[in-house]
Amino acid sequence: MKLLYFAWIRERIGIAEEEISPPVSVRTVTDLLDWLKQRGRGYEQALADLSIVRVAVNQDYAKLDHPVAPDDEVALFPPVTGG
């Protein structure tokens, strides 16, 4: 699974993207976020408040119960501030 991080989430985690192989028990966005939070302090800090974390699966906005699969591209980012 390819993970992409943007803005302050990228800064807190310390990398812009990575390839990961989460366990089979990771089936939804929520499962993925819970698993990521245990990967280190940067992840924990970046994902501490999920009300300000947005998720896209394969470049489309996804809710927390959205399924995730091994060949998905999952992006985590703060609420957008373009325009």
Added chain:
Amino acid sequence: MIRIQQEDFDVGKELKGLVRGKHGIGGLCSFVGLVRDMADGERIGAMTLEHYPAMTEKAVEKIEADARARWPLKASLIIHRYGTLEPGDQIVLVITAAAHRQDAFEACHFLIDWLKTQAPFWKREETDSGPQWVAARDSDDRAAERWAQDRTDRDKVRG
């Protein structure tokens, strides 16, 4: 039509280009977003717009398609820049063209409200006290939500 680019744009040229040969257009409405020199009492030296290239095009195309499904537009153009910009620089251009002004005005307003809350861009401002990520505003969410109501209801409320 959408363009996500680093380069600046020429509003006059874009307006003329969009209407060329389309004589059914009775009105054009445009919105240009600029970098301000102050934000929340802090002086802004520069601003960097980060984006998610693979998703940006998809999201902005969807926003444009939504507008064209709701209003009878003859043409539309969205240009959004990324990279490092300075106060006074242009960030975004929205142009809508329709036979009648109300459709052009409404679609343009809708597009900029939705771009602000849906397009995957993030602003980081360089201020005197260091760099900071711009926080999303609730007022932007409320502005976008207004359009979620049915158009007929909205028109009724407006009377």
